[in-house]
Amino acid sequence: MSEKMTSKQMLQKLLDDHYAGALAAKERGELIAWSTSIAPQEFCETMGIYTVYPENHAAAIGAKKGSPELIEVSEFQGYSIDICSYARVNMGYLEIQESVAGKIPLPDLLICCNNICNTVIKWYENIACELDIPLIMFDMPFNYDYEVNDHSVEYIKGQFQEAIHQLEQITGRSFDYNRFREVMEISSEAARWWKKAMALAQAVPSPMNGFDIFNYMALIVCMRGKQESIDLFKLVAQECEAKLAQGQGPWKDRPEEYRIMWDGIACWTALSTTYKFLKNQGINMVGSTYPDSWSIIYDSHDLDGMARAYSSNFVNRNLDFRVDNICQIVNDFKVDGIIYHCNRSCKPQDFCQYEVQRQVGDRTGVPSVMFDGDQTDPRAFSQAQFETRIQALVEMMKTRKQQQGIGVK
């Protein structure tokens, strides 16, 4: 890796290599896994199985405006418009195996973890059935109690064992527990650096342009078990610290006026228009509910801890936790306002979001707006509605700052 590379260049290179590497591995006849975004990647990483992430691929396709054509293909097969658009993009891709964001090799096995939603269970069942390949299911029971309870942890560990057994059968090789420990260490280290880098946005002004978080997220999804991800997040942290030392904000051409938290996934199909609109108002995204989902940190000797960590991300937690989580972000990142993305695709988020918004508002007094959108189906998003809502938020944030006696230009 050249020393002068910026974190953005490095990110791009790592992602390009990641996707090219997967295709090359397939060419060499190696096994390819497809995995959900917060599945325990440690097992495939230990086994040396190349893993690609359809959600990440779908997001990239969305950002490059290629989702509508794939969505059309899957809807033609009978996939309802109500289904999560990542799944619709991916099932469309499965059919035509072409996309504006390049190719990913077809999988030989699947890794599914429902700590993000139960939608992925159905989605991966369908891939398994269409391709007739094995599916390794990590079931992380939804935590309706505040914490992950003990019997869930036992159950999850039982599944870890089962997964190891399945992988040994699929590959015909035995599982290397020493390597496993190494991977566990790297993964936790990567998560630590990820968390650290993201936390630098707590400074006022934030050295980080918030939408970059959405971009860096690709790597914490795809390469959490690899040393390269540690290198990248260290570099991100270094860059931010350098900017901090000079008192630099997120942009060269504009000061940060308002700091917001974004709840939900980005609208990939409208990434630049939403970004520009926010930036024009001086709004920087400093925190989001998302990044913390990958702060999967545990001790390398501690399978209980690993089970707990994987079951602890916020969409797998109850409403009280979600509210606490956002209040914490509001506090830590000194947030002026919250944007809730009511993401048509993501039912587990949306169907608690109204209540979360009310409770967070009551507790923090921070103003918020909600807009309707979708991560990769542009039909569910309206730029006009988005702008109106954001303008309303700016008004509220301005008034609040004035009331608090903070000057606004």
Next chain:
Amino acid sequence: MQAIATILREMEGAVKDPGGAVRAFKQETGREVIGCLPIYVPEEIIYAGGMLPIGVWGGQTNIVQSGTYLPSFACSIMRAIMEFAMRGVYNDLSAVVCPMHCDTLKCIGENWKVGISEVPCFCLVYPQNRKNPSGISYLTTEFEHLRKKLESLSGRTITDEAINQAIVIYNEHRKTIREFTRVARDYPLTITAQKRHMVIKSGFFMDKAKHTLLVKSLISELKALPAEKSSGIKVILTGIMAEPDSFLELFNQYNLVVVGDDLAHESRQFRTDVPAGGTPLERLARRWAEVQGCSLAYDPEKRRSNMLIDMVRETGADGVIVTMMKFCEPDEFDYPILKKEFEKANIPHLYIELEQQADSAEQLRTRIQGFAEMMSTR
């Protein structure tokens, strides 16, 4: 015939006025009534505690208040449940049990805990790796927690013995309903699609032992009659439920006969018995492991389509009607596979979207009529 009419009237009474059934039970026994959200709630535990478990599956209503919790793209059944709950319709219940099978149900349980303070909500999560021993012991613990919550609610202990007895009663009920659905095929004029639905549904609001007796006498009254000839088009229903009522009403008009179903609201309730062996809670957990062909029970082999194709062959059905609960992701995901397999097996099917609230009778009519015409020219 007289006897049949009387039995059906009694069942209809329960379906039309579940609230009446709840109040009557409470008055007679002074005990609790527990609402069971869809689907697979281990009612046996509730029953063993001397309480009355009843089904909570929404209903036709106007959505006014529940919009403060759920956007318009939540399934109509859950919007209706939230609406009724907010209006106090369920206030006679001592608690509800919410099995969090899908993303929507997870959020319903969460919102309920916050928004419906009059009725406590006991949540349950079912394992997806349901055949794995660690999954079974996980679920056994979930059921154990439910038992404790029910015990402290009622102030009575729920013994293993009582649960085993309840399992006997419930398995007998399941067997009886299965027999009813077979016998009903020979009497399509007396047991129309609507009546078939009503007979099954009435079980949600009655003591199961009592319902079993009622269905048994219905079966023997029917069997005393000569089988009825019908030229109707024989169909199998698959999906979450066959409501609103305006849907099945169309079946008479267009001469459709239901010869079997795979509805969550109907057959999925009673096609899997509680197996023998082990503690009663383990037995209940193993029932979940044996559930097959349900969109909520993890199955990477997607055997639901084969199961339906077998059903078509066994019953001599002419086709399948997929009653898609609008916005139900689990069922919507199954559809492309079903579609493909039906086409491969040359089985005609109709895909029809249903919403509990929507008064889309005209649209339904057009679809059903079209299907009936297509089938009669085959």
